[in-house]
Amino acid sequence: MTTAAPAPPATARVPAQARAAAPRRGGGPAVRRSARVRPYSLTGGRTRFGHVLLVETFVGAPAAPRAAGPGPDVPAPGPGGLASRVLPEARAILGLCRRLRSVAEVAALLKMPLGVVRVLIADLADQGRIRVYGSGHTPGRPDRALLERVLSGLRRL
Amino acid sequence: MDYADSDPSPDAPAGEEGAASWQTDLSRAPAATKIVIAGGFGVGKTTFVGSVSEITPLRTEAVMTSAGEGVDDPDAVPGKATTTVAMDFGRITLDADLVLYLFGTPGQKRFWFMWDDLVRGAIGAVVMVDTRRLADCFPALDYFESGGLPYVVAVNHFEGTPRHEAGAVREALALAPDVPVLIMDARRRVGVVETLLTLVGRALDVSPGVPGVPGATGVPAARGAARGVNPA
Numbered sequence A: 001m002t003t004a005a006p007a008p009p010a011t012a013r014v015p016a017q018a019r020a021a022a023p024r025r026g027g028g029p030a031v032r033r034s035a036r037v038r039p040y041s042l043t044g045g046r047t048r049f050g051h052v053l054l055v056e057t058f059v060g061a062p063a064a065p066r067a068a069g070p071g072p073d074v075p076a077p078g079p080g081g082l083a084s085r086v087l088p089e090a091r092a093i094l095g096l097c098r099r100l101r102s103v104a105e106v107a108a109l110l111k112m113p114l115g116v117v118r119v120l121i122a123d124l125a126d127q128g129r130i131r132v133y134g135s136g137h138t139p140g141r142p143d144r145a146l147l148e149r150v151l152s153g154l155r156r157l
Numbered sequence B: 001m002d003y004a005d006s007d008p009s010p011d012a013p014a015g016e017e018g019a020a021s022w023q024t025d026l027s028r029a030p031a032a033t034k035i036v037i038a039g040g041f042g043v044g045k046t047t048f049v050g051s052v053s054e055i056t057p058l059r060t061e062a063v064m065t066s067a068g069e070g071v072d073d074p075d076a077v078p079g080k081a082t083t084t085v086a087m088d089f090g091r092i093t094l095d096a097d098l099v100l101y102l103f104g105t106p107g108q109k110r111f112w113f114m115w116d117d118l119v120r121g122a123i124g125a126v127v128m129v130d131t132r133r134l135a136d137c138f139p140a141l142d143y144f145e146s147g148g149l150p151y152v153v154a155v156n157h158f159e160g161t162p163r164h165e166a167g168a169v170r171e172a173l174a175l176a177p178d179v180p181v182l183i184m185d186a187r188r189r190v191g192v193v194e195t196l197l198t199l200v201g202r203a204l205d206v207s208p209g210v211p212g213v214p215g216a217t218g219v220p221a222a223r224g225a226a227r228g229v230n231p232a
């Protein structure tokens, strides 16, 4: 080090711990969540029937058997969720998901908002027309075994 | 690794790259996990993701309608308002049965609605910092600190700008001594991998299951207690 770099801009930041005693607008995460209405709500990332749909969750739909009447690409008539009423989008999702895709990939490749895609996938999953794969690990924060696997995977890059 | 076919497939949208081998077997799926890359506008989040991703970063948008008080949002208008936030993400196949996603997302407080969702199940976060606009990363730091998500600070150094030592950045950001600070260049893969390794190491350090480590919840016990928070 030959030259002393100037100190970073002296912008005061009060760490969260120091502010804990001070009243905070919004009163913390609980209020923050409840005061919001998501356009399409999934509770805790789960569909009605308990599928977990995070951005990285994999989904897949095998190709429809040909010439066998209405395959999985044709939505069942009758009362259904959003996916039954928005046919082109649901069909596009099923087509894309003949390869394994994450929820985020489906949204990005179809250029559809994430929230809409999640609700459509949730409907398709609840109707048994798309498979939602488990994360491969326990829900919540990744456990040590998974972290170790990620670490060794990154070391091999 | 693991690109099985690069043939254009009828199932692939125009312009999509070849499928990874695990994508074509629908009988099983790899484990999926993710890391969030947060920071101010233009700090280099997408560059960071692109430096390690096996696919060109994809973009997706979340739209959010707020109704009611908008208690935490100074930008919210009474009644109804819509916010769109774009995320860029990339993918790394770490093993035949393990895929890591990197989600780059802006750090402004009005986007926090989306983070609650995004960080669920995440390994942790990389908070990217441009020392010329230090304050841009404050909301991200506040968010991860109060939520107890493991994070590291990555200073994206733009050449031709003053280079600051990690210690000076740590001080300016009022970081706890155990939060890793890296000086890196988001365009260089080696530094990006190093940053990710540091984050996963950090997540292991604060993960439950190691005797003698107090941070069983991801938040060092003393800090959690001092703030009176219940780590999620």
Ligand SMILES: Nc1nc2c(ncn2[C@@H]2O[C@H](COP(=O)(O)OP(=O)(O)OP(=O)(O)O)[C@@H](O)[C@H]2O)c(=O)[nH]1
Pocket (backbone or CB within 6 Å): B040, B041, B042, B043, B044, B045, B046, B047, B048, B104, B106, B156, B157, B158, B159, B184, B185, B186, B187
């Ligand atoms: N010189 C230099 N330029 C960089 C570096 N990292 C990123 N850039 C450039 O800075 C600009 C912004 O980078 P992005 O990766 O798009 O930043 P971002 O955080 O994704 O930006 P937004 O998504 O718009 O918030 C681009 O033109 C990059 O090429 C760096 O380390 N050095």
Ligand SMILES: [Mg+2]
Pocket (backbone or CB within 6 Å): B045, B046, B047, B088, B104
């Ligand atoms: Mg970007």
